[in-house]
Amino acid sequence: MKTYIWGIPTxxxxxLLATGFIIAYILSDFEDYMNFHFAFGLMVGVLIIFRLIYGLIGPKYSLFNNFPIGLRNQINFIKTFFDNSKKYTGHNPPASFVMILIFIVGISCSLSGYLLYKSNFSENILFFNKEIFEEIHEIFANLLLGLVILHLLGIISDTIFHYKVGTLKSIFTGFKNIEDENIKSNLFLKIFAVIWFTAAIFIFYQAYNFTKISENEVEQQNSIQSEDEDD
Ligand code: HEM
Ligand code: HEM
Structure with a gap:
């Protein structure tokens, strides 16, 4: 009694998302590894953009219309928490909600990081200066960390209270111990997945080669700019 729910792309x-986030977060403290921070951080954003498209065209349990996020579903989930006959083949209601938030906050974190990086080279972007982007980026990064902690608490509680379902195992093997419909892939989805991960690697490489920003370089850059203006 097993169902294949998470294919290789998922x-x-x-x-890649988990690794990207963890490494980007840790490396934000190390100036010497800032280009790896850009690379992993931007990879997170690109991975999520493709996941959003996959949520519209992908296999059954990855589709957003298979995410039971509504209030009634959340209440039902709480009411039937200890009723082991109620099983969710895909994401359960609170997990679906946290995952949608991870997608939104993850993209915002990546984008705000990119704008923060860009703000080192120009005075204002979209009327905001570097200090504002620094604040925004830090808020999104910590929000994302909070969501990841919630996600892990959810997995731990599921493993304790619904261990027979095998949710934790499913993100490694693709299978849950539930009887339902297996997912199917097709050539189109396979091509989409190849583009998805090629784009992520490409962006990783591009971001790794971004101009290194250090206090000195930014100061140098600014003084060159002001000298040019004086001339
Ligand atoms: C390192 C420990 C982690 C473990 C053991 C873990 C485990 C899991 C499991 C078991 C699922 C499937 C849940 C279900 O069936 O409802 C899942 C899904 C998911 N996890 Fe994690 N996770 C980890 C880290 C992370 C991190 C760091 C992030 C985000 C930065 C993350 C984001 C997600 C997302 C977005 C999904 C939904 C995947 C999709 O629908 O395509 N996870 N995780
Ligand atoms: C999801 C991905 C990302 C996470 C989790 C993340 C996390 C962080 C964190 C925690 C900080 C330190 C904030 C503080 O304490 O002030 C930081 C700083 C920063 N991040 Fe990110 N970031 C991500 C993506 C990016 C991207 C894509 C870029 C640029 C391409 C970027 C550029 C920067 C810059 C320039 C700083 C300021 C470093 C400094 O001057 O100390 N980040 N990031």
């Missing part, structure tokens, strides 16, 4: 996406 599992690869998940582990």
């Amino acid at each position: 599992r690869l996406f998940h582990w």
Whole structure:
């Protein structure tokens, strides 16, 4: 009694996203590794953009219309929490809600990081200066960290209270111990997945080669700019 619910693209996406976030977060403290911070951070954003498209065209349990996020679903989930006959093949209601938030906050974090990087080279972007982007980026990064902690608490509670379902195992193997319809892939989805991960690697490489920003370089850049203006 097993159902194949997470195909290779979903599992690869998940582990690249998790690695990207963890490494980007840790490296934000190390100036020498800032280009890896840009690379992993921007990879997170690109991975999520493709995941959003996959949520519209992908296999059954990855589709957003299969995410039971409504209030009634959340209440039902709480009411039937200890009723082991109620099983969710895809994401359960609170997990679906947290995942949607991870997508929104993850993209915002990546984008605000990119704008923060860009703000080192120009006075204002969209009327905001570097200090504002710094604040916004920090808020999104910490919000994302909070969501990841919630996500992990959810997995731990599911593993304790619904261990027979095998949710934790499913993100490694693709299978849950539930009887339902297996997902199917097709050539179009396979091509989409190849484009998805090629784009993520390409952006990683591009971002790794971004101009290194250090206090000195930015100061130098500014003084060159002001000298040019004086001339
Ligand atoms: C390192 C430990 C982690 C473990 C053990 C883990 C485990 C899991 C599991 C078991 C699922 C499937 C849940 C379900 O069936 O409802 C899942 C899904 C997901 N996880 Fe994680 N996770 C980890 C880290 C992360 C991190 C760091 C992030 C985000 C930065 C993340 C984001 C997600 C997302 C977005 C999904 C939904 C995937 C999709 O629908 O395509 N996870 N995770
Ligand atoms: C989801 C992905 C990302 C996460 C989780 C993340 C996280 C962080 C964190 C925690 C900080 C330190 C904030 C503080 O304490 O002030 C930071 C700083 C920063 N991030 Fe990101 N970031 C991400 C993506 C990006 C991207 C894509 C870029 C640029 C392409 C970027 C550029 C920067 C810059 C320039 C700083 C300021 C570094 C400094 O001057 O100390 N980040 N990021």
